[in-house]
Amino acid sequence: MANTGTTTDARHRIVPSPAGRTHLVEQGTGPLVLLVHGFPETWYSWRHQLPALAAAGYRAVAVDVRGYGRSSKPAEVAAYRMRRLVADAVAVVEALGEGSAVVVGHDWGAEIASHCALLRPDVFTAVGMLGVPYSPRGGVRPTEMFGRLGDGSQEFYVSYFQEPGRAEAEIEPDVRAWLRGFYAALSGGTMPGPDAPPPYFVSHGGRLADRFPTGPLPGWLDERDLDVYAAEFERTGLTGALNRYRNADRDWEDLADQEGAPVTRPALFIAGGLDPSTTWLSGAIEAFPTTLPRLSGSHILEGCGHWVQQERADEVSRLLIDWLGSLGG
Template sequence: MTISLHKFCSRLCSCCSKPAQNTKKMADGEIAHRTVAVNGISMHVAEKGDGPVVLLIHGFPELWYAWRHQIVGLAGLGYRCVAPDLRGYGDTQVPGDVNDYTVFQIVGDLVALIDSLGQEKVLVVGHDWGAMLAWNLCLFRPDKVKALVALSVPFTPRNPARKTIESLRATYGDDYYICRFQEPGAIESEFARLGTSLVLKKFFTYRNPGPLFIPKEGWGSPSEQITLPPWLSEDDISYYESKFDKSGFTGGVNYYRCLDSDWELSAPWTGARVNIPAKFIVGDLDLTYNSLGAKDFIHKGGFKKYVPMLEDVVIMEGVGHFIMEEKPDEINAHIHEFIKKF
């Protein structure tokens, strides 16, 4: 599929933000929620605190809520924390066309959000897809970022020789979760069969350092019982469930369905480096850290080559993928230690 580069690069300009609307102010000490018009969509934003802005970008299957501990912790240290629901998630608008979910569209949302905050540059923290988007924000619009803390997903340079899905399918097979996400409607049907709560529990409790597979014959039984870890409560799951029941999973899954489009659109950045001060944190049980070639890339010079201002790499022992929820105090300390320099 070929998509106009000009069409999507236009999303990265700073002219697409509009004044905030539907602001809800809460009592002191609480997280405030409001809706902002950015890049042609309505975006829900959670925020707290005063001071330098820290933009917190969530991944899949998450929401602003994944940053609840960081919002409170960093606000208490003198920062203004801003955590949106990304397009397709939670209380943010869910566009219906898969082409509305390319990396240029979503980075465009973030640029417009930054502009709506009246900021030239912000500190950025991203996890999972949020880390991927943050790396691309730094790549496409370095003028908008003071420094970046990326959780779980390192910067991945574009491979001009092979499309993303083709490469993943050749490496892991058709049942690899990203490959299973590609057929429109198929994974949504499987998630509906299992039920939203169970799907979320299966993702959040996955701690196998190997790749995640979702077999075509089914990802288990709807009657499966999963014990939650101490860092995740039934109330937490209920909040996530209420929002995914409203928005569905298609918006989040469409990010994966645009990976090949992203590969095409990002061709001009082949070989480009991220020239932003950065810190990377990952758990040693994280499936991304244990994916093929990841450790060599992170530890043997490739990562530093493409992110020359990478200042620190932290490997947290015995920690899985959802690192900021599993170890909130440690993550808050790591983030603060880094961003206070900027």
């Protein structure tokens, strides 16, 4: 169900950050809840949660991560490493005149959120992760691990995204069509069936889009929503967004002092039962008693794909509000 949110009284702002500037959209008053999107999205992926959280008595703030939307887009690939994204989040909290916040993220935003709570627990008092579970830094270099997921005939999508310019050459000639296919490929109801080649692998010499489904839009996405996303990426290009993938090994090096470290702040996890991330990262979910010792809820929504806060907007908003209420002062 698309466009159920009402953000007419939301306010757009630009605030200073280590990136240069961070664009955000805020709605409501009360304790601060910082919402961090993933790939390939923008603040707009939280359009349903902004009014819901505001109505529940929270100051909901959705950012454009550096490289996206109206936020700054540094040219250097290394500018998109995790520690710098955490610094951006801290700067947003400070620019809003707050001393602390709950941080909630989806996809790459979930990784950013969990590392905000890991690296700056003095600022981020609790963390919600949607779609991607927290996984501590381990002993295997990420590019080596991603390489193991491919074989002689196909390549894992993260490996495909590593080389600057390669994925851009596929996506940017027709951004809208590519986004449409990518969203559908990971949505409950439109993703390819179990007998089809998985859309998150690329045949050698092929394109990721070769495995995208054709047909109607997912139920959570209408033509207007797609226009919003396409317009942003047609304007900005995809390089800033893709550069997050290109820092996997840098992050691994930067976080050597955090190997195996748990996130000790209160935590929540929500994911779609059809989201491939829950399969790839099933070991991370099983390790939650160790890695997230203050996890108060882990919710797998049956029949839901990757875009959980958009596919199940009302349910996710309710889970978030109930969890936030349980945190107390």
